[in-house]
Amino acid sequence: MMRVVGFFAALLIAIAPTLALPDVHVFEAGAVAGLLCVAAALVPSLGLAVFGSTVALLVFATTLLLTPTPNAVFAALLLGLGLLILLNATQFEERFGRSEGKARIVGTHLSTLGTAVLLSIAASLAIAVGATIVAQDLDPSVRTVIAAFGGILVISAMMWKALL
């Protein structure tokens, strides 16, 4: 079951760059990233999933560099959700794939993951819309500083979560 979910996530990851920029080369690059993610879900290997995710991020970033499109935020959100589901599904299969009693916890895990996906969609939309409104009248250099500050804030939050 979780492998199917992982496969679905890999599909999201593969089509996200094409949604941002419909192009054959972008589709091919997205397919390569998607194949890596499928392999990660089938093996299953969390390390391979991280590698596939990184490739997908690089492909998506390159796509954004080529031509900014209005669908980019939606595609980015899809990619983020795909990565979230892929990492969860791969980790679940890697940890509990051979355990007895796995079938009894799949439902609980999927419901938790579904709730997280819905929450992520809501939060991402709110933040994306808010950021777009706030950033409209800002100078590009200030936007970079704000983005850097936000990044540092995110990293700090993760460090705080992990270490404290």
Added chain:
Amino acid sequence: VIFRPSPLFHATTIVIAWAVCLAIALNRVEMLCVALPLLVRLMWSPRNLVVDVHTFDLSVEPGTRTEGEQLGITINAVVEQPTGPVEILPIFPFLLTPFHAMVQLPKPDGTVGCQFASACRGAGILYFGAVWFRVWDRSGFWVAETRKERRVTVAVHPRATVIRTLPAPRQPGAPFGLHPSRRLGEGTDFADIRPYIPGDRMRRINWAVSARTGHLHVNQFFAERSAMVILLLDSFSEVGGRPNSSLDHCLRAAAGLAMAYLQHHDRVGLMEFGGLLRWTKPGAGPAQYANILQSLARVAIAPTFLLQDLGALPETMLPRHALIIALTPLLDERFVRTVVRLADQGRDIVLLALRGDELSQAYVPRRADEPLIRRLWLLERDARLRELRGHGVRAAHWSPAMPVDTALQTVSRPAARRRVA
């Protein structure tokens, strides 16, 4: 027990860091949108600071087991403040068939429990002890591990090999056995014919001889006696991997020999000779068989540099008239020297030399699997057996692929029996 970040946490952090770095480097806010679902999930994961596992219990089905039988193991525990699935990872003895870990969600009161059914692959004492509990939170980002211990011991008896050919002792002992002795008496083995004496039983009359000679003649038989048998196990070293090592084959053969001799009303004892010197006094009956099985379950390879001396044992432990059956892979020189010394004392010894080369095929490097090396090794082994035979030991090769009876048939008789004059 404190929760720690799981591999999923680290993986998610790496992906978020990549997305944030790309967002800053490319000045694209969309890359932050990629990281948002992951970030929200990460921040939303509740981190329980402390979890504890108590009221731990590990129980094994009571009673002794024999090789190949199933063994039921039950584990119960109570997890304090459970948040997600709990993995139960017991460390079971390697002589049990492998099994998978158990994962389950604790009940509302925190209890978790599982039952494993595992087959005993080999004989020995199984020591159960540690069980790991891995507690996850619902998000999978946090994990805590704790180890609980409960000492439980189970004896697994060897599966007795079916043996039909039993080496006859040179000097049978007490009456009421099934081994023919050299003395005349009540038995089934024909010995001689003599003239009839008043008082002889009518059914003993040999009518053919009586008719030919014109005088009554009767048949005479060898008396049947019981034997005292000591099973001598070589526990200096073993070849192959358990549960198919030379020690396992010797244990099964020893159990089979003990069963067969005890069924013949003989007295059987056991001596483990290796790093440890342990023995079971000779005895008869089903209780003695249970004692021997218990002792066989305890046999283990104990490497040592000491040289034990069986000749110094008291007479009650190693009676002079007992038939000694040595089961050995013939690897340790100390065991060979001891057997030679016992044979020189005039003891009746049968030696079954297990062919270790057939058991070690899977373990030796390909270079050592050359036919020439194997032939040289077999020649050395043959020379050693000839040397043992020269000392009066009834020695035979024993191939693990063949029934033990095949080897026993070559050493079943001590010597050609003399005719009674």
